[in-house]
Amino acid sequence: MRDVAVIGAGCTPFGEKWNSSFRNLFVEAGILALEDAGVAGEQIGGLYVGNMSAGRFIEQEHIGALIADYAGLASHHIPATRVEAACASGGLSFRQAVIAVASGMEEIVVAAGVEKMTDVASGASVDALAGAADREWEGFVGATFPGLYAMIATDYMNRYPLTREQLAQVAVKNHFNGARNPIAQFRQEITIDTVIRSSLVADPLRLFDCSPITDGAAAVVLAPLDRAREFTDTPVRVLASAQASDTITLHDRRDISTLDATVAAGRRAFAAARLSTADIDLVEVHDCFTIAEICAIEDLGFCRKGEAGRLTEEGATALNGDIPVNTSGGLKACGHPVGATGIKQVFEVVQQLRGEAGKRQIEGAAIGMTHNVGGTGATVAVHILGV
């Protein structure tokens, strides 16, 4: 197995991109990544694209070839593969690209993620997203994602000391970071009051506990580490790529407040990189809901179960804290174009490790982690990157 490096990264601004179609978005992100890497189209040996539900959102399937075509690569006949694992599609796309380069099967590979969600009404997008859960056992009986994560939050708050204010602080902190990220969907700071007074979505989760519906795309370019300096002076090394799965339904879990797939993927990643939580300078976690960030911090091992609320309240996860979490603004403030999120997390870590994160820069960041979840935790991808 060869070592692999990220040699370029790009991301569109996230938001309601009514003037950009699905193909506009991924072409924009792809060009940004290729320009960043200084790689020409004909040098690309393969393309992986994470996308959850183009079929439901824009009635388009077969998007691997579509993307290669609109990237101007049709005449090169490159292998182009769509990767789908609901909201973890981007993370898995990145992992497939890492495996392709590490194995020696491919040299220069693009890993991308794209989702165009605002072409359908919000009810239709909520239903499309419900396909990330078990349709027969959860969706058909009325469970939506806010509903499922509300059950996690309710169970968690019954068993562990987490206050409403601590939960709200997750969103407050992520909006603070998003306000400092030029690609973020929401760039305004909020207060705990904003969260607590917002509309109730699924008790105890309120509107500002939930990530939004977003359009956006992100792309990164990977190469073997020993060739990375042909393209860039600032390669970012992939130190670990881990993936885990779990029961698709929430009710079949051993413990619904612990995402065992996160625990497993996190342990595998730390073992592969021979690192521990103390070595991580920043982590992008999958905060599709505020409670998900609380669980992620604990399940990845950054603190014991039941402590993440207090750590968040104390500022340990803020930009200037011991372990900055979601410096990009996370899914909550940066936005959550589901298939693109996993790649955007890598984009954020790459920016941080290169010292290009501007007002949200973590001084001296050398090792970063990404954590991307599909559904309520049936798929988890964890990556560790370093310089």
Next chain:
Amino acid sequence: MVGIITYGVYIPRYRIRVEEIARVWGANADDITGGLGVFSKSVPGHDEDTATIAVEAARNALARREIDPGDIGAVYVGSESHPYAVKPTACTVGEAVGATPCMTAADYEFACKAGTAAIQTCMGLATSGMIRYGLAIGADVAQGAPSDALEYTAAAGGAAYVIGMDDPIALIHRTCSFTTDTPDFWRREGQGYPRHGGRFTGEPGYFRHVEGAARLLFEQAGKGPKDYTYAVFHQPNAKFPQRVAKTLGFSPEQIRPGLVVPRLGNTYSGSSMIGLAATLDVAKPGDRIFVASFGSGAGSDAFDIEVTDAIGSDAFRRDAAPGVEQLLADPVYVDYAQYARYKGKIVMQK
């Protein structure tokens, strides 16, 4: 110069509070009133429809000024709730005010801006000399599906404007439009309620077109927000007109007299025209009024209006018909059950 000869408004007396609608659907009234800035909306009585509202508004217009109805050479009624799919509301109005038979007439539809399109048509006909007076009306018994976001604002009312060249109470110096094919809100043949693209109705719909028409008018007229005493915008809720006014550089004071939506709701084709009427109700000679309507689908008509001395002359009796403030005062509040009956939402067994 072409302008407004007289105008009149009609608003049904019934109102329903937003919190009453929220109560029925289990929604948080504070969230809705906070988000929309609308607290109540008008409800048509069970014997009222777009035709009766248009007739009342036209009669109120004619009560204010003595003109021979036989000189009205054109009647256009803009609405998205014409009582008949085929059979013009405009003929009913023409007959009711005595303008028939030597007149042309048609019903207009351009979502919420069909009434201002009717004003533009009448301006052209009057300026060319084809007609002496034209009657342009915007009226609706607005449709909003039960529990849909629209239901909290979809109201009833209308305004009628007589357009001509003879001693106008307000000159229309210029009008221009900004129109594209933008499907933000629609209702197909046979459907009872419109559908809409949610948040898509905002930025790519309302704001792009209203700002587009406004900037076009400013450029053509060589005017800016500071040249106007008042500004009136289409008001589907209170937030949109307030935001677009701010973006364009108008002050809250400039839009205050014409911002009727918090108590009235969105009267669709009547919305900006009732707002203009409320502004004319308090306007003095020399006041300059900017108006921009908006119709989904989508387009905006902008107008540069200047009030003349005629508004205070003996020929024009502003008090001979109720002003908008008078029509908004002393409402009768109904509950959701009465509202459902009046709006024909209760379907009897067939």
